[in-house]
Amino acid sequence: MIPELGNFxxxxxxxxxxxxxxxxxxxxxxxxxxxxxxxxxxAFGQLIAIATSFAALAWSNAISDFSVQNVAAFSQSQAxxxxxxxxxxxxxxxxxxLWCLVLAICGATVGAFGANLPATLRARVIxxxxxxxxxxxxxxxxxxxxxxxxSPPPMQGQGMNPLLxxxxxxxxPPILYLGYVGFSVPFAFAIAALLERRVDAAWGRxxxxxxxxxxxxxxxxxxxxxxxxxxxLGWGGFWFWDPVENSSLLPxxxxxxxxxxxxxxxxxxxxxxxxxxxxxxxxxxxxxGTFLTRSGIxxxxxxxxxxxxxxxxxxxxxxxxxxxxxxxFAFRAPILAPAGLFAPVSREGAIVLNNILLCSIAAVVxxxxxxxxxxxxxxxxxxxxxxxxxxxxxxxxxIPLVLAMSLGPTLSWKRAALFPALLRLWWVALAAAAVxxxxxxxxxxxxxxxxxxxxxxxxxxxxxxxARVRLFRLPLSESLxxxxxxxxxxxxxxxxxxxxxxxxxxxxxxxxxxQRVVFLHPGQATDFAGYHWALTALDHVPGPDFxxxxxxxxxxxxxxxxxxxxPADHTFPVQGTxxxxxxxxxxxxxxxxTALGAVHDGGAEVRLRYDPxxxxxxxxxxxxxxGGGLSLADRRLRVGAPARRPSLPSPxxxxxxxxxxxx
Amino acid sequence: xxxxxxxxxxxxxxxxxxxxxAGVGFVELLQQAKEGRYNPHKVPNLLVGHPVPxxxxxxxPPGTGFSAAxxxxxxxxxxxxxxxxxxxxxxxxxxxxxxxxxxxxxxxGIDYSDSKAAFHGxxxxxxxxxxxxGDDPNGxxxxxxxxxxxxxxxxxxxxxIIRWHLGGPLSPxxxxxxxxxxxxxxx
Numbered sequence: 001m002i003p004e005l006g007n008f009x010x011x012x013x014x015x016x017x018x019x020x021x022x023x024x025x026x027x028x029x030x031x032x033x034x035x036x037x038x039x040x041x042x043a044f045g046q047l048i049a050i051a052t053s054f055a056a057l058a059w060s061n062a063i064s065d066f067s068v069q070n071v072a073a074f075s076q077s078q079a080x081x082x083x084x085x086x087x088x089x090x091x092x093x094x095x096x097x098l099w100c101l102v103l104a105i106c107g108a109t110v111g112a113f114g115a116n117l118p119a120t121l122r123a124r125v126i127x128x129x130x131x132x133x134x135x136x137x138x139x140x141x142x143x144x145x146x147x148x149x150x151s152p153p154p155m156q157g158q159g160m161n162p163l164l165x166x167x168x169x170x171x172x173p174p175i176l177y178l179g180y181v182g183f184s185v186p187f188a189f190a191i192a193a194l195l196e197r198r199v200d201a202a203w204g205r206x207x208x209x210x211x212x213x214x215x216x217x218x219x220x221x222x223x224x225x226x227x228x229x230x231x232x233l234g235w236g237g238f239w240f241w242d243p244v245e246n247s248s249l250l251p252x253x254x255x256x257x258x259x260x261x262x263x264x265x266x267x268x269x270x271x272x273x274x275x276x277x278x279x280x281x282x283x284x285x286x287x288x289g290t291f292l293t294r295s296g297i298x299x300x301x302x303x304x305x306x307x308x309x310x311x312x313x314x315x316x317x318x319x320x321x322x323x324x325x326x327x328x329f330a331f332r333a334p335i336l337a338p339a340g341l342f343a344p345v346s347r348e349g350a351i352v353l354n355n356i357l358l359c360s361i362a363a364v365v366x367x368x369x370x371x372x373x374x375x376x377x378x379x380x381x382x383x384x385x386x387x388x389x390x391x392x393x394x395x396x397x398x399i400p401l402v403l404a405m406s407l408g409p410t411l412s413w414k415r416a417a418l419f420p421a422l423l424r425l426w427w428v429a430l431a432a433a434a435v436x437x438x439x440x441x442x443x444x445x446x447x448x449x450x451x452x453x454x455x456x457x458x459x460x461x462x463x464x465x466x467a468r469v470r471l472f473r474l475p476l477s478e479s480l481x482x483x484x485x486x487x488x489x490x491x492x493x494x495x496x497x498x499x500x501x502x503x504x505x506x507x508x509x510x511x512x513x514x515q516r517v518v519f520l521h522p523g524q525a526t527d528f529a530g531y532h533w534a535l536t537a538l539d540h541v542p543g544p545d546f547x548x549x550x551x552x553x554x555x556x557x558x559x560x561x562x563x564x565x566x567p568a569d570h571t572f573p574v575q576g577t578x579x580x581x582x583x584x585x586x587x588x589x590x591x592x593x594t595a596l597g598a599v600h601d602g603g604a605e606v607r608l609r610y611d612p613x614x615x616x617x618x619x620x621x622x623x624x625x626x627g628g629g630l631s632l633a634d635r636r637l638r639v640g641a642p643a644r645r646p647s648l649p650s651p652x653x654x655x656x657x658x659x660x661x662x663x
Numbered sequence: 664x665x666x667x668x669x670x671x672x673x674x675x676x677x678x679x680x681x682x683x684x685a686g687v688g689f690v691e692l693l694q695q696a697k698e699g700r701y702n703p704h705k706v707p708n709l710l711v712g713h714p715v716p717x718x719x720x721x722x723x724p725p726g727t728g729f730s731a732a733x734x735x736x737x738x739x740x741x742x743x744x745x746x747x748x749x750x751x752x753x754x755x756x757x758x759x760x761x762x763x764x765x766x767x768x769x770x771x772g773i774d775y776s777d778s779k780a781a782f783h784g785x786x787x788x789x790x791x792x793x794x795x796x797g798d799d800p801n802g803x804x805x806x807x808x809x810x811x812x813x814x815x816x817x818x819x820x821x822x823x824i825i826r827w828h829l830g831g832p833l834s835p836x837x838x839x840x841x842x843x844x845x846x847x848x849x850x
Contacts, residue, residue, distance in 0.1 A: 516787055
């Protein structure tokens with residue numbers, strides 16, 4: 001009964017989404033206020049329907065209703081309730097439903113907060129989101145329906161992928177999807193603007209909070225995935241340039257570019273065509289990232305089964321979203337004439353440079369990811385593009401990007417002088433150079449570059465805020481009182497830039513990581529990286545759906561126990577797989593990392609790692625996201641802030657102006 | 664303004680063109696995958712049935728390197744394994760290689776396009792399953808063997824003829840169903 005209710009709610013959501021698309025787009029075209037006024041209602045209706053459907057699937061998972069094929073294939077009754085629930089989106093069909101749910105949440109949020117948007121724009125934005133939702137809901141209903149029943153139902157499910165039974169990986173998809181799908185709002189704004197034939201400063205102000213929110217979630221989602229790879233896979237690596245990882249990095253790169261170019265649209269009414277294109281491209285990459293990886297066509301360690309039929313279906317759906325958008329862009333973009341002019345050396349110029357570099361990195365990663373399958377297609381030979389390609393191509397582009405990141409905020413809008421700006425950064429440059437030289441002399445060339453870049457970014461961010469409060473030029477108390485007046489957006493930007501510096505420091509620190517593999521019997525010990533590691537016990541512990549070998553490994557320094565680590569090896573009998581459970585002790589500066597290898601003859605192979613600064617990689621990402629979140633709180637970014645400028649007349653030859661219908 | 668707009672249109676169609684080309688390529692790939700002609704995980708090699716190509720590798724401590732000459736007068740078949748520390752599947756494959764070594768299989772590893780430090784990290788993290796080790800810093804040996812990525816494995820019989828090839832990591836079923844019978848056949 002519950003699954004049927006879910007199926008019905010899914011069908012209802014699909015109909016509502018289709019109505020949302022047709023009625024609102026038609027209403028906006030005809031300036032029909034009654035049709036356009038339906039926007040929030042339809043968006044909320046769709047959300048309620050999908051939420052019901054999703055709850056039905058979660059319920060079926062929670063009570064282990066194995067008559068539902070999806071539950072029988074990917075769950076089992078002994079799994080803990082938490083993983084039963086998170087298992088709802090741990091498979092293809094369920095994750096599509098989650099994707100649609102997040103899209104509906106975004107649509108409803110636009111409906112809720114969009115009261116001060118022009119009625120036609122709001123109707124078009126929500127209408128475009130409805131059109132996208134209708135396509136994917138139709139896909140969920142027909143090609144990957146999670147509510148298909150099995151008769152007779154099996155006694156036990158086929159079990160959950162043990163790798164997914166991990167807290168970080170369980171919450172990874174929803175956060176990543178909030179990021180991916182969040183970019184549907186800037187996308188819908190871009191399409192709506194092309195339909196309206198106008199992009200103005202207000203457009204930039206409306207798009208920016210959405211792009212920023214999605215960007216924060218995407219940053220967290222990518223960091224979470226990388227952290228999982230670090231602690232779960234047990235090899236100490238954190239980024240492998242795997243196609244699945246790259247496909248989440250691509251929208252992040254173009255999304256970061258959009259975040260910055262939208263500022264120029266808002267402040268200077270420039271870069272309009274470019275920002276609209278970035279909004280379309282970012283969502284297109286998000287879509288491809290979510291779905292093409294699932295077709296199994298990219299050779300990845302994240303093994304998705306090769307499913308050509310499903311892949312073709314998804315491809316057709318992607319084509320239906322992306323091709324008309326880019327066609328509309330090609331025909332309407334020339335209408336969007338820039339209003340503000342600026343000199344190459346200016347804040348705008350720095351943001352253009354940032355955009356060029358970010359998009360170049362995205363192009364390189366895109367090429368490297370798609371080259372192997374396309375080489376197979378064109379030349380008929382298989383090859384793989386590995387980390388050396390990405391490292392050697394991304395690094396030369398990342399260096400000027402990092403340099404510009406501290407320089408950009410010192411430049412003024414419209415026109416700036418480069419030399420005084422460089423002078424303002426003299427002590428930052430000196431400190432970065434000093435750090436670089438010390439590291440280069442003492443240890444490692446590449447790490448020196450990383451630490452210098454990280455110093456440059458962090459001190460550059462501090463300098464930016466210090467200059468705004470005129471630190472040390474005014475009495476300290478006055479500087480502090482000025483801090484309250486600094487816009488939150490500026491503080492957020494400085495924090496986000498510093499966050500990247502923290503991440504770069506973490507990545508550079510990993511060059512000093514040390515590792516050792518030893519075979520120990522209980523009672524034996526080894527000295528490594530300045531610590532004394534003893535294996536005191538090796539216990540057999542049965543769990544709910546697995547058997548575990550758990551080691552007790554106290555690590556001590558100068559005779560004092562610093563940490564007691566419990567690396568484990570889990571065997572899942574239902575699935576017949578082994579999962580290593582690493583134990584990591586961190587003090588946020590250094591990670592002591594242990595993993596259990598083969599257990600035999602009463603002893604165990606123990607892998608020990610000493611990873612200096614490793615936690616900073618993910619801490620930096622959190623700082624970046626926090627900076628983004630702080631910017632969101634800036635009242636200038638809130639839609640409807642009093643600073644809103646009167647809308648400018650559309651440029652000559654720019655077609656008709658949309659009438660502001662009452663809504 | 665209108666003239667400018669028309670002049671700029673071809674460039675604005677560029678993103679669409681990229682998407683269409685990529686889309687057509689994906690459709691073709693999926694079509695081929697459907698008909699079983701394309702498998703992203705299967706990599707063919709033309710050397711199977713032929714003698715080991717002329718190549719040489721440098722020392723990779725603790726290994727001293729080896730070359731084509733070392734494949735003459737073998738007393739047992741050799742599994743040649745191309746790997747790199749930056750390659751995720753190579754790490755995944757390492758425990759299986761160690762298991763094969765424990766069964767007495769001779770595994771000759773060629774470290775492809777790697778840094779010394781990272782290579783030692785690999786051995787420290789995953790152990791050393793290799794009987795002999797060679798360094799291929801500029802990929803010359805990789806070109807000679809016609810590999811397209813790492814990891815790739817070749818089985819060379821006692822006469823120095825390449826008998827079997829696998830592009831991608833070894834897996835327990837492949838070892839049990841294919842590699843072990845071949846090892847017995849050519850032992």
